Amino acid sequence: MxxxxxxxxGGRYAQAQVLxxxxxxxxxxxxxxxxxEADVLRDSxxxxxxxxxxxxxxxxxxxLYDTTFQQDLGAVGTASRPxxxxxxLQLGARFGRNVFDRYARDATKVPYYDSRSPYxxxxxxxxxxxxxxxxxxxxxxxxxxxxxGVAYERIASNKILASxxxxxxxxxxxxxxxxxxYQTEDERYHLLFNFSNVRHRAIEQGGIxxxxxxxxxxxxxxxxxxxxxxxxxxxYGRERVYLTQAANKEDxxxxxxxxxxxxxxxxxxxxxxxxxxxxxxxYSDLELNADGTGNFRFYPAxxxxxxxxxxxxxxxxxxxxxxxxLGRTNAVEYRLYARDRLASLSSRRLDSTSQVSGLPLIxxxxxxNFNEVxxxxxxxxxxxxxxAVEAAGExxxxxxxxxxxxxxxxxxxxxxxxxxxxxxxMRSSASPTLTQQEFVxxxxxxxxxxxxxxxxxxxxxxxxTGRIRLKIPDLGRLTGQRFEASVSGVNIVDLVYYNTAGVxxxxxxxxxxxxxxxxHKVGVGRVNFDNQATYTKGGDVDGLRIxxxxxxxxxxxxxxxxxxxxxxxxxxELYYQSRFRAFDYSPSTQQFYQQNTFTIRNYPVVNVFxxxxxxxxxxxxKAAYVNQGIMGDGYFTTPYYTGxxxxxxxxxxxxxxx
Numbered sequence: 001m002x003x004x005x006x007x008x009x010g011g012r013y014a015q016a017q018v019l020x021x022x023x024x025x026x027x028x029x030x031x032x033x034x035x036x037e038a039d040v041l042r043d044s045x046x047x048x049x050x051x052x053x054x055x056x057x058x059x060x061x062x063x064l065y066d067t068t069f070q071q072d073l074g075a076v077g078t079a080s081r082p083x084x085x086x087x088x089l090q091l092g093a094r095f096g097r098n099v100f101d102r103y104a105r106d107a108t109k110v111p112y113y114d115s116r117s118p119y120x121x122x123x124x125x126x127x128x129x130x131x132x133x134x135x136x137x138x139x140x141x142x143x144x145x146x147x148x149g150v151a152y153e154r155i156a157s158n159k160i161l162a163s164x165x166x167x168x169x170x171x172x173x174x175x176x177x178x179x180x181x182y183q184t185e186d187e188r189y190h191l192l193f194n195f196s197n198v199r200h201r202a203i204e205q206g207g208i209x210x211x212x213x214x215x216x217x218x219x220x221x222x223x224x225x226x227x228x229x230x231x232x233x234x235x236y237g238r239e240r241v242y243l244t245q246a247a248n249k250e251d252x253x254x255x256x257x258x259x260x261x262x263x264x265x266x267x268x269x270x271x272x273x274x275x276x277x278x279x280x281x282x283y284s285d286l287e288l289n290a291d292g293t294g295n296f297r298f299y300p301a302x303x304x305x306x307x308x309x310x311x312x313x314x315x316x317x318x319x320x321x322x323x324x325x326l327g328r329t330n331a332v333e334y335r336l337y338a339r340d341r342l343a344s345l346s347s348r349r350l351d352s353t354s355q356v357s358g359l360p361l362i363x364x365x366x367x368x369n370f371n372e373v374x375x376x377x378x379x380x381x382x383x384x385x386x387x388a389v390e391a392a393g394e395x396x397x398x399x400x401x402x403x404x405x406x407x408x409x410x411x412x413x414x415x416x417x418x419x420x421x422x423x424x425x426m427r428s429s430a431s432p433t434l435t436q437q438e439f440v441x442x443x444x445x446x447x448x449x450x451x452x453x454x455x456x457x458x459x460x461x462x463x464x465t466g467r468i469r470l471k472i473p474d475l476g477r478l479t480g481q482r483f484e485a486s487v488s489g490v491n492i493v494d495l496v497y498y499n500t501a502g503v504x505x506x507x508x509x510x511x512x513x514x515x516x517x518x519x520h521k522v523g524v525g526r527v528n529f530d531n532q533a534t535y536t537k538g539g540d541v542d543g544l545r546i547x548x549x550x551x552x553x554x555x556x557x558x559x560x561x562x563x564x565x566x567x568x569x570x571x572x573e574l575y576y577q578s579r580f581r582a583f584d585y586s587p588s589t590q591q592f593y594q595q596n597t598f599t600i601r602n603y604p605v606v607n608v609f610x611x612x613x614x615x616x617x618x619x620x621x622k623a624a625y626v627n628q629g630i631m632g633d634g635y636f637t638t639p640y641y642t643g644x645x646x647x648x649x650x651x652x653x654x655x656x657x658x
Contacts, residue, residue, distance in 0.1 A: 029616075031116050032113060032657065035114055037108050041258070043260070043327070054618065057620055058611050064102050064133075065106060068084065068086065074644065075170055076171065078157070078641075079202070079585055079587070084515075085490065085546055088430065092374065092396045093318075094433045096432075097250075097279065100202075104200075112149075113147060115147075116141070117140075117657055119655070119656070120655075121655045122654055123653040124650075124652050127624070127648065130170075131647075132154065137150070139179070148180045149179045149180070150176075151179070152174070153174065153176075155173035157170045160236050160645070162238075162239055172201045173200045174198070177194060178196075179192075190259065196254050200250040200251075202249075203247050205243050207242060208233050208641070232633075236645060246283070246285035248281070248282070250281050251280040252277065255274075255276045256273075259271065266329070269325065274321055276319045278318075283588050283590070288308060288310065300443060305350075305352040308354070310441075310442040314364070322337050322338070324336050333379070340372070340373055341370065343372070350362075364439075365440040368434065372400075373398060378391070379391050388415075388416070390414070392413045393412040410428065414426075426465075427463075431458050432504070435589070437449055441589065444589055457494045460494060461490065461493075464489050465488040469482075470482065479524075480528070481520075483520050485517065488514070490511075497543040497544075499593065502591070511543060514537040514538060519531065528555070529554070531551070531553045534549070539580070542594065545582055546580065547579070549578040550577045554572070556569045557569065566613070568613075571608070574605070576603070579599055579601050579602040598639035600636045605624075607623065607625065609621065616654060617655075618652070619652050624648070628646040
């Protein structure tokens with residue numbers, strides 16, 4: 001925080017440094033470029049300019065690293081999963097603990113800055129309900145072709161359920177990142193390097209614990225078509241919850257670098273990527289309570305080993321080396337590679353005879369080791385702007401000394417574009433995650449290893465998609481019109497999911513989805529509209545829980561004020577999703593699982609905002625969920641987890657170019 005105050009106090013000095021003797025600005029957003037690994041792997045280092053627009057800044061889903069719509073536990077930093085269907089292209093050994101992925105950086109998407117002067121920024125989002133997203137970053141070019149940087153990030157939130165005080169903490173997340181970029185004078189050699197250290201701690205509450213009677217449904221629930229619906233569970237801080245001494249802790253460490261070397265100009269470049277990472281997960285509940293019949297609230301009674309406390313830990317380690325060739329011309333682009341993955345998974349749990357949590361842990365499932373080999377590549381052909389063809393794929397054909405993988409695993413994708421139209425076909429076959437294959441903890445245990453009598457088959461997916469993207473010419477006051485839409489048909493066979501008991505199960509019946517998405521952006525004078533919607537048919541079956549309709553609409557008025565010194569936007573945003581039987585959440589396994597008794601009603605969330613940009617400072621003021629009390633006192637994001645009530649949010653971003 002001291003560094004934050006130093007930067008804020010140095011604003012006048014920072015402005016002085018970006019002016020020459022004639023008070024002409026020489027350093028700023030136009031002199032600073034962002035270079036990503038994807039650019040370097042296309043043999044391009046021109047980079048992209050800084051995003052100084054106001055449009056995304058007030059939108060909460062753009063504050064984090066996964067901008068898709070998500071189902072979470074109602075607060076920033078809590079466990080989450082994609083709300084809409086997304087195909088997965090991951091093969092081989094995967095940990096399968098992904099509920100905190102949204103808050104962790106992707107090493108392949110770390111930004112590297114090419115600036116003529118030192119560049120730094122900080123951003124802060126704070127709300128009256130305890131939400132906080134804070135990041136501070138500093139980078140500088142030590143020489144023309146060499147730059148280094150460091151960034152620190154904090155994500156935090158306070159309890160909105162069963163809170164003892166307004167500062168009763170729920171989530172604490174920190175991420176320290178070091179990054180560097182180097183290229184030779186002749187640009188034949190490039191190196192991108194980053195190291196990240198993530199620490200995430202989330203208090204687990206288990207959701208609202210309704211008042212239960214012995215002869216009927218909870219007194220504040222009513223029956224509707226064989227399902228239950230909350231009637232009055234929006235007392236927030238006054239509600240009681242199932243868990244009071246439970247927490248999930250996740251540590252992630254990753255060392256990553258990519259280097260490229262041109263052999264014959266841009267037509268032939270060799271590259272190497274090294275990726276070493278560790279993910280450690282620990283769930284603890286130091287207060288297990290049984291009722292008079294020996295059943296444990298919240299947990300399955302018949303699988304409890306230690307009846308006093310729970311400590312389940314797992315650690316996944318992985319080292320990958322990828323080598324390949326790439327190149328491009330004006331018409332052709334390609335990349336071919338081979339990858340070797342060394343991985344291991346170990347787990348520990350509290351012994352069933354332990355009296356206190358401080359005693360040594362014992363091994364859960366046996367340690368599993370992997371040595372996997374992958375081959376893959378991409379190829380693209382472009383004929384001016386008339387049409388383009390692209391194909392990509394990856395194959396996991398074998399492992400060295402590892403019996404834990406089904407063969408073969410693969411994904412293939414082909415895309416054809418002509419003008420505004422495109423068509424895409426995707427096919428994949430992937431083994432279940434390591435957690436789906438085996439888990440041994442205090443409350444759950446299963447074994448579905450390849451080669452066993454209960455093994456899971458690979459999940460196969462086929463997806464066909466058609467898209468249209470149009471930029472409509474200006475029509476009088478109608479300006480900046482853009483329209484895009486897509487229709488996808490998805491077929492999934494041998495789907496693995498977590499059933500109503502919270503354990504993995506494989507479905508023999510194929511699942512079919514029809515997904516239609518559309519987005520329209522238009523300006524009418526200074527008023528701008530941005531509407532998008534996704535319709536999914538077939539998402540309310542065993543193994544899948546997807547709302548039929550999810551929409552997000554924004555309208556805002558944009559103008560300059562104070563003699564064009566300040567660009568401002570004032571507007572409103574509406575999010576809507578239809579009713580659906582959302583997945584429930586098991587904190588001890590860190591998995592979302594199916595339930596059939598709780599239907600989350602359809603609900604809208606309306607936000608109003610004001611945002612402004614003046615030179616290098618961007619700010620927004622936002623009143624979130626202003627429609628609370630109009631169509632209900634609240635809404636649920638996950639069964640028995642309420643979303644935030646009405647609140648005020650403040651956001652500030654300040655760039656420094658000195």
